[in-house]
Amino acid sequence: MTTRELNRRIKASIEEGADEIVIKNPSARHNIAVGVRRPCKITIEGSVGYYAASQLDGPEISIEGNAGWALGENLMSGKITLSKSAGASVAASMRGGEIFIGGNAGARAGISMKGGTLLIAGDSGFLTGFMMQKGRIIVCGDIGDAAGDSMYEGTIYVGGMVDSLGTDAKYEESTEDELIELWAELERNGVAGRPRFRKIVSQKKLYHYDTLERLERTLI
Template sequence: MTVLDLKSLSLRHVNSALQNASSETSWVLENPMGKHAVAAGLRESLKVDIKGSVGYYCGGMNKNADVVVHGSVGPGVAENMMSGSIYVKGNASQYAGASAHGGTLVIEGNSSSRCGISMKGIDIIVQGNVGHMSAFMAQAGNLVVCGNAGEALGDSIYEANIYILGEVKSLGADCIEKQMTEKHKKLLTKLLAIAKIKNLSSKDFRRYGSARSLYNFKIDNTY
């Protein structure tokens, strides 16, 4: 295990060490003190423990690494993540998991507005609530919310699935409640297990997705 202290080392030094890690697979980052882009651009199968809260874009574009944040995260955690996982012990600010193509993002606390915006295949599990415009234009993947969802959930959603346990303040354009089939329950059970959530059952969740009524403009431009 290698310990890097962000109080004394530059962000570049720390990220470079993580991005180019070859033999060492276990890392601890101390004193993140809200710094931005911590552990961004990782590519190897590492375990990274961040001992505190971080700013914007923690774990941005992550591939393969498993990152645990022992604190809260600023906007854009796990943005464009490709694979691996990011586990946040605290709360997340806006745009958590934005545009992420894969991997798993778990947030133990709440996630602010636009959680899962433009998501493209990531699985996001939020144990608390999510703010307004979450899963906006979500293309693929799963957003699981064990609390409530704010206004305009799933606005202009494509093929992503949203699972909500609590209340939904309002649905966005083209987002509708959909049938919770056995296949979906099975998948949700798996996602809850990944997030180590034991006291909730997939059968209590409701599923939301696209009505697909915005998929084709009714236009003809041959005139």
């Protein structure tokens, strides 16, 4: 079965009212279960390739394995659960819903994120939260270099060490209320431990563009 046939069959099954869809032997193929825009339950038994479960609005997808690049790209609502590790650019441009990574995430996790929650039980790579605009990234382990580089808004919570902060990012202490909420979130996802999460937010020095364009100057 080609990936296109598989994706058509998933959508047709949902139309026909299937409660739960199980995909076996995905063999790390790309583009599995993309573009599903209705609430439903899909289980993928094995690792997936690039762009798995991307462009979704509503489904609950559970993947038992690893994922390649750009898992859950542009998620609008619903939940994606990955049992092992994700490649680069997980949750790119995500706008809502939840993505849970049981292992580690690669470089540029949550790049250009615009909403929702990305929860990573392990470590997260280089440029996590790059140009993030809204939402939350919760990393229970460590983050690589340039964390939160050029982020506009949103929050990165980190339980472990950070190799370095990116341009225009800064640390803040989490409040007790925030910690209690985060710990509850970990518990809901079966993650043990109660890390003292630190927050990374934008300094907002890059946020305001003081230099006006020539036309704008003539208008003042």
